[in-house]
Amino acid sequence: MGIGSMYVFLISLQMNPRSRATVIATLLGAIGTFLLAVVTVYNITQTNRTLRLREKEAEKPLIIDEISNILEPSITQLEQNLDAFENTEGEGCAFNWIHATPSPQYGGANGPGSIELTDPIGLARIQQDNQKLYKDLERHELFLRELSEDGDQFYEQIRPKIQELLKEADIETGDESNIAIAVLKREGFAPDHRLEPFWKEYSEELIQFAENQVSPCLTDIKQKECAYQEHSRNLLRECRSRKAHLKQKYKISDNEVEDGESDILRASM
Structure with a gap:
């Protein structure tokens, strides 16, 4: 979790329960999107590496x-x-x-x-x-x-x-x-x-x-x-x-x- 996300989380603790729930849900969604992007980049990198290895074997x-x-x-x-x-x-x-x-x-x-x-x-x-x-x-x-x-x-x-x-x-x-x-x-x-x-x-x-x-x-x-x-x-x-x-x-x-x-x-x- 980044510094910005931590700041948002701390601010949400001072809000009323309903607002706090909305902010936390939004924050979790952003974190989930970030993690999904990381996994996607990793998968693409591994796929490219596998393709390069296969190309080398074919060549x-x-x-x-x-x-x-x-x-x-x-x-x-x-x-x-x-x-x-x-x-x-x-x-x-x-x-x-x-x-x-x-x-x-x-x-x-x-x-x-x-x-x-x-x-x-x-x-x-x-x-x-x-x-x-x-x-x-x-x-x-x-x-x-x-x-x-x-x-x-x-x-x-x-x-x-x-x-x-x-x-x-x-x-x-x-x-x-x-x-x-x-x-x-x-x-x-x-x-x-x-x-x-x-x-x-x-x-x-x-x-x-x-x-x-x-x-x-x-x-x-x-x-x-x-x-x-x-x-x-x-x-x-x-x-x-x-x-x-x-x-x-x-x-x-x-x-x-x-x-x-x-x-x-x-x-x-």
């Missing part, structure tokens, strides 16, 4: 699919791609981008692999919930396509010079792309490779030509490789963060995620 299988189909594969692929960069050495470009067609299988020592996104529902949810993550996933694939296009452009610009030197060395054409890759990565051939004598004789001239005549394209590839690594590190953090957030919000265990991944493997067989 949970879809969230597990998102983690298993998008976030977990993205995390794995990005980790492999960044590890591949860490394992490269030399002054040239880290990978061969000539005639490169990045795919989930194109990774490791060959170069960064693309992220296979096979869950359109999960992607739509990410697009709605986290625009930045969605755009960064798209940007990752765009990076790989741009690097592949730059690699092909580099090849077309250096190919005439390679053909000229092959002719000078009296070697049949057909190995231009392998030599261009060696120039791009600044890596020669094994001692027993048939192009090793050619590389030993002409590598310096080819590298100088690339630096002088194909420099803008070569510089662009190196800069994009650095930008790609930075983008991949940020994207990896985003994917890990969303995965942890969803697991906590929907109370998803590691076993449930593993079961979801097993279902994907069985479906692909």
Whole structure:
């Protein structure tokens, strides 16, 4: 009972019995209305909470699919791609981008692999919930396509010079792309490779030509490789963060995620 109600009650004690009965009845009615409102608010709150819990349970299988189909594969692929960069050495470009067609299988020592996104529902949810993550996933694939296009452009610009030197060395054409890759990565051939004598004789001239005549394209590839690594590190953090957030919000265990991944493997067989 509030202070105002108590004041009204005390005043009613000074009234005649009939007036006092009317005031008390009114006061009890007001208290009853207040209590009814409290109960109603409580019931609405509990109903909303129950509905939210049911919605979460209904969404949970879809969230597990998102983690298993998008976030977990993205995390794995990005980790492999960044590890591949860490394992490269030399002054040239880290990978061969000539005639490169990045795919989930194109990774490791060959170069960064693309992220296979096979869950359109999960992607739509990410697009709605986290625009930045969605755009960064798209940007990752765009990076790989741009690097592949730059690699092909580099090849077309250096190919005439390679053909000229092959002719000078009296070697049949057909190995231009392998030599261009060696120039791009600044890596020669094994001692027993048939192009090793050619590389030993002409590598310096080819590298100088690339630096002088194909420099803008070569510089662009190196800069994009650095930008790609930075983008991949940020994207990896985003994917890990969303995965942890969803697991906590929907109370998803590691076993449930593993079961979801097993279902994907069985479906692909």
